[in-house]
Amino acid sequence: MAAERSGGGDPVRTLALLWRRPPEPKPVGRKPKVSVDQIVTAAIAVADREGLGAMSMARVAQELGVGTMSLYGHVPGKAELIDLMADTVLQERDLTPVGTWRERVQHYADRTRAVYRKHPWMRDVSMVRPPLGPGLMDGQEFVLAALADSGLEPRQITVAHVAIEGFVHSAAASEVDDQQLEEKTGESGDSWWGARQVFWDDYFDVERYPTMTSLWHSGAYDTGGTLSDNVRSSFDYGLAKLLDGIEGGLR
Template sequence: MGHNQPSTAGEVPADLARLWRLPASARRGRPAELDVDRVVEAAVELADRDGLDGVTLQKVAQALGFTKMSLYRHVGSKEELVELMADHATGSAPGIAAGGWRDGVHRWAAAIRARYAEHPWLVEVPLAGPPRGPNAIGWMDAFLRVLHDTGLDPRTKAGVLVVVSGYVRNAILQGRQLAEGRRGTGLSQVQVERNYGRALAALVDPERFPAAAPLFNAGAFETAPGENPEDQDFVFGLDLILDGVEAAIARLDR
């Protein structure tokens, strides 16, 4: 029961039809007590509570009060369920207020980052290919609207989307790994970076490490009170990417 099932909605593959909630062929008898939405919502609740590894077809079926075999009428496989879950949890893209394209990309990135924070397991979802679900396409559309007036061609806009969305995903994953790394220490990321900078300042010899030593001597790893280093790093990295996009736009103008 994988992705290559016969289509139930014209020429659209069955898994894609379910992802887009296309109407299936009518069945005689009593209406089904279970549907795709109920299955997906139960699975997302499990993932929010136990992580992606905590979601199995058996556990979802138990949560709904059905047998595992009952789910196969609505979900073809675990892989399909995960794709359905991701599109559901990502939700609809927000409207991006009118403004410059850079500000628009920042707003888009902040919005998708917030959605990942609501469902931390989303960063664990395997990337099997380009986005296919209606919500995923909605986020794509919102991003491309932001770049509408830049003069970039469609292929370049798609490339910018891949780079930015990959950056957001990687930044979130790195933040999670840093949090796991300091688990049990009782230290915040601000404290970890401060302690790191101060300890290494006494060890990094300017004669041996002439380029690295100034970082430690200048207190580059100190964070001002009230500032979040993870947020600062996120904005800094995104701006570097957008500087490259701005250069590409400038080449078009020339």
């Protein structure tokens, strides 16, 4: 499916919903059938089970057992709902500021990765124009505070923050690609590669790809783990080297 994107709804209404300002008024007369929180929770549940492509206002209304029009009095449409969903799951991160600045950034990365694994549909949400809600902003404050404690200059802090955010979200999104494919096809990444052993036996040209061949014979690809293990190792390696580079700016 084509990626959805955050930040596509009415900005005034979206921001009011993200921050619950004003909060939903107490009902006068007949009690409303649903609330914003119930709508968001149901939408996340649908996306978790069926994918973001299956999530629509009508499908969420069905999940809640109400008419579709009952939702529009609370949430204007799907664009605003996607912002609410993404920011809500980002609030699941337990961002406790403990340890060195590097340990805190690693904690942020691990918790963000966990959110993507729990909610793989986040892979299908482009957040180039992000939902400016508490989930996103709390995460940004956490990373900026860690970097501020590192001793970097103010401009270095903001540049490093952008680099970290880009790496963490991109790497976490790429990781769940294999998870989604396994769920859809019933075939693991390891099984998929195993079925293509014939490529290495009959098609791979050692003279055309001498660097790969040399690395193969040196044992560089003998990780001894599953594809998921290798992805995790690459994630940790990439983040560590990124932080090494940032730390180099202190010298």
